[in-house]
Amino acid sequence: xxxxxxxxxxxxxxxxxxxxxxxxxxxxxxxxxxxxxxxxxxxxxxxxxxxxxxxxxxxxxxxxxxxxxxxxxxxxxxxxxxxxxxxxxxxxxxxxxxxxxxxxxxxxxxxxxxxxxxxxxxxxxxxxxxxxxxxxxxxxxxxxxxxxxxxxxxxxxxxxxxxxxxxxxxxxxxxxxxxxxxxxxxxxxxxxxxxxxxxxxxxxxxxxxxxxxxxxxxxxxxxxxxxxxxxxxxxxxxxxxxxxxxxxxxxxxxxxxxxxxxxxxxxxxxxxxxxx
Amino acid sequence: xxxxxxxxxxxxxxxxxxxxxxxxxxxxxxxxxxxxxxxxxxxxxxxxxxxxxxxxxxxxxxxxxxxxxxxxxxxxxxxxxxxxxxxxxxxxxxxxxxxxxxxxxxxxxxxxxxxxxxxxxxxxxxxxxxxxxxxxxxxxxxxxxxxxxxxxxxxxxxxxxxxxxxxxxxxxxxxxxxxxxxxxxxxxxxxxxxxxxxxxxxxxxxxxxxxxxxxxxxxxxxxxxxxxxxxxxxxxxxxxxxxxxxxxxxxxxxxxxxxxxxxxxxxxxxxxxxxxxxxxxxxxxxxxxxxxxxxxxxxxxxxxxxxxxxxxxxxxxxxxxxxxxxxxxxxxxxxxxxxxxxxxxxxxxxxxxxxxxxxxxxxxxxxxxxxxxxxxxxxxxxxxxxxxxxxxxxxxxxxxxxxxxxxxxxxxxxxxxxxxxxxxxxxxxxxxxxxxxxxxxxxxxxxxxxxxxxxxxxxxxxxxxxxxxxxxxxxxxxxxxxxxxxxxxxxxxxxxxxxxxxxxxxxxxxxxxxxxxxxxxxxxxxxxxxxxx
Numbered sequence: 001x002x003x004x005x006x007x008x009x010x011x012x013x014x015x016x017x018x019x020x021x022x023x024x025x026x027x028x029x030x031x032x033x034x035x036x037x038x039x040x041x042x043x044x045x046x047x048x049x050x051x052x053x054x055x056x057x058x059x060x061x062x063x064x065x066x067x068x069x070x071x072x073x074x075x076x077x078x079x080x081x082x083x084x085x086x087x088x089x090x091x092x093x094x095x096x097x098x099x100x101x102x103x104x105x106x107x108x109x110x111x112x113x114x115x116x117x118x119x120x121x122x123x124x125x126x127x128x129x130x131x132x133x134x135x136x137x138x139x140x141x142x143x144x145x146x147x148x149x150x151x152x153x154x155x156x157x158x159x160x161x162x163x164x165x166x167x168x169x170x171x172x173x174x175x176x177x178x179x180x181x182x183x184x185x186x187x188x189x190x191x192x193x194x195x196x197x198x199x200x201x202x203x204x205x206x207x208x209x210x211x212x213x214x215x216x217x218x219x220x221x222x223x224x225x226x227x228x229x230x231x232x233x234x235x236x237x238x239x240x241x242x243x244x245x246x247x248x249x250x251x252x253x254x255x256x257x258x259x260x261x262x263x264x265x266x267x268x269x270x271x272x273x274x275x276x
Numbered sequence: 277x278x279x280x281x282x283x284x285x286x287x288x289x290x291x292x293x294x295x296x297x298x299x300x301x302x303x304x305x306x307x308x309x310x311x312x313x314x315x316x317x318x319x320x321x322x323x324x325x326x327x328x329x330x331x332x333x334x335x336x337x338x339x340x341x342x343x344x345x346x347x348x349x350x351x352x353x354x355x356x357x358x359x360x361x362x363x364x365x366x367x368x369x370x371x372x373x374x375x376x377x378x379x380x381x382x383x384x385x386x387x388x389x390x391x392x393x394x395x396x397x398x399x400x401x402x403x404x405x406x407x408x409x410x411x412x413x414x415x416x417x418x419x420x421x422x423x424x425x426x427x428x429x430x431x432x433x434x435x436x437x438x439x440x441x442x443x444x445x446x447x448x449x450x451x452x453x454x455x456x457x458x459x460x461x462x463x464x465x466x467x468x469x470x471x472x473x474x475x476x477x478x479x480x481x482x483x484x485x486x487x488x489x490x491x492x493x494x495x496x497x498x499x500x501x502x503x504x505x506x507x508x509x510x511x512x513x514x515x516x517x518x519x520x521x522x523x524x525x526x527x528x529x530x531x532x533x534x535x536x537x538x539x540x541x542x543x544x545x546x547x548x549x550x551x552x553x554x555x556x557x558x559x560x561x562x563x564x565x566x567x568x569x570x571x572x573x574x575x576x577x578x579x580x581x582x583x584x585x586x587x588x589x590x591x592x593x594x595x596x597x598x599x600x601x602x603x604x605x606x607x608x609x610x611x612x613x614x615x616x617x618x619x620x621x622x623x624x625x626x627x628x629x630x631x632x633x634x635x636x637x638x639x640x641x642x643x644x645x646x647x648x649x650x651x652x653x654x655x656x657x658x659x660x661x662x663x664x665x666x667x668x669x670x671x672x673x674x675x676x677x678x679x680x681x682x683x684x685x686x687x688x689x690x691x692x693x694x695x696x697x698x699x700x701x702x703x704x705x706x707x708x709x710x711x712x713x714x715x716x717x718x719x720x721x722x723x724x725x726x727x728x729x730x731x732x733x734x735x736x737x738x739x740x741x742x743x744x745x746x747x748x749x750x751x752x753x754x755x756x757x758x759x760x761x762x763x764x765x766x767x768x769x770x771x772x773x774x775x776x777x778x779x780x781x782x783x784x785x786x787x788x789x790x791x792x793x794x795x796x797x798x799x800x801x802x803x804x805x806x807x808x809x
Contacts, residue, residue: 011625027281027447036444038387039306039735044658046625051444061523062444062516065598067610082620087612102626104665107618115616170804 001031001153002057004064006083007050009075010100014141018073019050020166021145025158026054036062045102047079054153073148075127075140076100077112092121094148094189096140097210098128117202123147123189124202126210130184133214139181146185150193156186184214191218198226204233207240208247215249224254235262239270248276282448284441285310287412288351288379290318291419294453295375298346299324301334303705304734305353306388307442308381312351313735327731329740330676330705331356335363335378342367342376342432343468345460347423351379354395359676359706361398367432368402369470369478373462375423376432381442384562385595388733390656390675392593394563399434399540403482405489406434406540407498408515412446414538418498420451425492429485438562440595441516490541498538501546503553507533509605510554512547512567514538517560517596524602527610542567551580558604559584562596626661632793633659635765635773636726637669640697642770643777650693650781651686652724655679655707657699658733658795659726670697677706680723684714687721693781694721701731704740708753711788715754718785722777725750725788726765728795736798743792750788759787766793 005022009015019035026033035052051064066085072093074080080095087093095116099106116124127143134143142163149156163182167175188209195205208225212218229236236257247253256273282290289311292300300323302312315325328334331352341348350360357364357380364378380398383389399406405425407418415437422433466474493499509530513521514537521534535550537543551557557580559568568584576582583589589604590596602610627634636659644650654660654670655678662669672682679696687694698707703725714721727746731737741749750760761780763773773791780787 010623012628023281023445032447033281034444034446036440039309039443044625044661044733045623045628047623059446060526061519061598062440062446063520063598065523065527065602065610067612078620079623081614081616084614084616085611089612091612103621103623105621107621111618115618 001055003054003071003153004069004088005052005054005152006064006069006072006086007052007074008072008079008083009048009141010079010102011045011048013048013075013100014138015048015050015075017166018141018145019052021159021162022052022054022152022154024162024165025154028158029154031056032059034059034062047082049079049083071148071151073144075144077116077124078107081112081115090121092123092151093119094123094144094151096127096144097124097206098126098140113206117206123192124206125185125188125192127185129210130188130214131181134181134184135177139178142178142181143185146182147189149182149186150190187214187216187218188212191222194219194222195226195229198223199230200226201229201233204229204237204240207237211240211243211245212247213249217251218249221249221251221254224251224258228254228258239267243271243274245271245275247274250276252276280448280450281445282412282416283310283443283445284409284412284415284437285381285443286314287415287448288419288435288437289314290450291416292349292377292423293319293323294451295420295423296347296454296456297323297349297423298374298456299338299341300349300351301328301338302351303328303331303334303356304731304737305356305381306734307383307437307439308351308353308356308379309734309737310442311349311379311381315349327737331360332363335360335367338376338378339363339367339370342372342374343462344374345462346374346457347376348374349377349379351381353389354380354382354393355389355391355675356380357395357398364398364432365402366470368404368482369475370468371430371478372426372432373430373460373464374457375426377419377422377426377435378432379419379435379437381437381439382563383439385439387439390673392563394566395434396436396540396563396566399436400566403486404431404434405429405492406436408436408538408540409441410515410518410536410538411441412444413448414498415441416448416450418538429488431485436515438516486541490544493539493541494543494545496539496543498536499543499546500536501549502535503533503550504531507531507553508555509558510534510550510556511558511560512537512550514561514567517562517601520596520598520601521560523598524605524607527602528605528607530605532605537567542570547571551578554580556581556583558589560590560596560601560604561585565592624664626664627658627667628797630796631658632728632765632791632795633662633726634667635767635770635793636724636791637662637667639765639770639773640724640777641667641669642774643781644693647693647781649691650695651691652695652697653679653682653686655696655698655702657702659697659699662697676702677710680707680710680714683721683723684710684719687719692720695781696721696723698723698725699732700725700727700729700742700746701737701739703746708749711750711755712753714786718756720784721786722780723786723788725790727790727792728798730795730798732795732798736795736801746790750790755786755788759783759785760790761787762790762792764793765791
């Protein structure tokens with residue numbers, strides 16, 4: 001087992017907290033780790049990254065060589081792209097779509113999303129809105145950890161255990177909040193990946209997964225959504241864009257929509273179906 | 277054996293604790309800070325480990341511990357050793373009674389520093405033994421050994437880290453701790469009193485002892501010579517660079533012989549053995565080309581083709597990477613194809629939202645609007661970021677404490693208004709000495725001390741003088757109390773604060789304005805309780 005991971009984000013987003021959880025879970029699983037991080041001047045609201053290596057054999061370098069990272073986990077869309085050269089040919093970028101615009105020349109968001117969506121292997125989710133739904137804007141790191149959990153080759157219960165350890169000094173409520181953020185990220189990340197597997201175009205998959213409620217039964221509706229969006233994307237994408245509420249995760253929603261011919265139905269009615 | 281996951285810094289700290297230190301001394305500085313913080317976290321009750329006012333003070337305190345026969349660790353970032361250079365160099369003359377280990381955490385690539393000086397040269401300069409570990413396990417073990425070496429040769433010993441080891445975690449196995457030494461103040465007063473007559477004797481001894489240090493290095497199993505029969509290429513790889521060599525070799529089929537270097541003075545015979553078995557030598561080392569330069573000498577007559585930083589095969593500035601070593605070994609570019617449709621903007625560090633420094637700067641800039649010639653000499657701290665837009669409020673940054681000295685010099689050379697901007701921690705570190713001179717001469721300058729109650733840049737450590745204590749200190753240095761003003765940097769006070777700046781700039785003598793509000797990050801940390809990281 002070998003996993004080379006680059007964690008990326010902006011100072012203050014909680015890269016080191018993410019690293020803590022992965023490190024401890026990996027070590028408890030009996031693996032070797034090396035994890036290089038950034039402190040001091042380099043941290044204050046600037047670009048931050050960490051190289052995290054997990055292996056069952058000894059690890060030589062603290063830094064990951066270019067072209068060899070199994071995954072990049074990024075809490076900020078352009079920060080993940082910053083380290084793209086480190087990705088292995090079959091590596092995956094798992095990124096938040098919400099930008100941190102603390103620089104005057106932040107690039108055009110459509111171009112940023114376009115570049116991410118065109119990557120061969122990627123997962124993109126709106127961690128900011130999921131973190132808010134979990135109870136705090138600051139839990140975006142745990143959302144992204146959740147979205148990455150299936151790619152770490154680590155027991156998710158161990159990850160959850162160390163999320164508990166990490167936040168326990170701040171009280172039970174904060175622990176719960178971060179565990180929900182983790183669960184939301186896990187579900188939406190998986191939902192997005194499954195949509196792509198169903199042949200849904202990335203943009204449609206992203207639109208749907210950023211608006212759907214992160215319910216437990218979410219993945220049950222994936223094949224129906226897949227059918228709907230891979231065959232009738234042109235019809236539904238404008239509606240998804242326009243819909244401002246939270247889409248119900250229940251399987252009846254895509255089932256009902258599949259039976260509808262959009263020209264004949266009022267937009268308000270479609271919206272009410274989406275809301276469940 | 278206890279299994280742990282530790283930063284390189286923490287591994288050094290644990291090594292020192294297990295070596296039985298009685299005291300640990302430091303001033304916060306990236307990437308060394310976590311050494312002292314680890315000791316404070318795990319051994320506060322047994323080891324004296326509060327912060328020192330600056331690195332010179334820290335070194336002298338450690339030297340005092342050694343004088344009474346006990347073991348001391350003193351740690352600092354690379355440029356900290358410039359501040360402590362006087363006691364450091366002279367401690368090689370006095371020597372050590374109790375084991376004395378100085379850890380320098382160098383910052384190649386300047387992640388959080390103003391230069392990338394390589395402190396292995398300091399060890400060479402002072403003529404002391406130096407360990408340069410390659411990984412966290414070695415950092416633990418070599419630090420322990422460094423104390424024994426210090427007592428064996430009765431000399432201080434250096435342990436050199438670089439950022440990528442200091443701030444990288446790995447699993448380590450630790451042994452059992454040793455007890456601290458008995459209190460036994462030295463009887464060797466001649467050795468410890470460097471009057472010229474005494475120092476001449478000691479310096480001669482020190483020079484003669486070098487042979488013994490070389491022999492120890494030569495025999496050290498850390499310096500592993502690996503001869504691969506038939507290999508044309510030899511590599512000398514020191515410290516963390518050795519990891520990059522091993523990593524690079526996993527991507528390339530190339531037979532090499534190598535010497536892993538972890539101690540200085542250099543193990544000369546092992547180097548000779550390596551050179552005699554290969555036709556080409558690559559030297560990989562993090563920092564300046566110390567080994568490469570020594571091998572080349574002025575006349576470059578080592579009799580073998582040497583490649584490294586000086587030949588351009590490896591970058592001579594910035595940080596070494598596994599990729600750079602891979603390329604130097606002839607590897608082809610390995611990189612994921614990157615075709616972005618936009619230009620990636622840089623994202624420099626900046627002041628945090630709500631930072632008190634921001635409010636100090638906006639008020640100060642208001643006051644300076646009428647003085648296009650004004651210069652604000654800044655110092656080392658978060659507030660150095662005031663150089664960047666949108667503030668553009670400060671005009672220099674050189675080293676710890678420079679602001680006050682430079683503002684005084686510039687004022688005396690005719691600059692008006694001449695201002696200094698310095699934090700409370702940096703002021704106690706080395707701003708005070710400059711201010712005492714400015715007070716004595718009542719120099720026409722304005723000093724702004726930004727008191728945020730912490731050493732914020734390095735994570736919010738306690739400072740020596742904050743709040744009322746700082747005001748008393750400034751008074752005590754001789755500044756006219758009528759021109760010591762305290763303001764609270766908040767958006768709502770902007771106009772009032774700008775007026776205070778205007779009044780004191782208009783006063784043709786020395787003024788000190790203390791801008792006092794707690795660092796927002798430290799305040800939040802204090803309220804939320806501890807964090808795991």
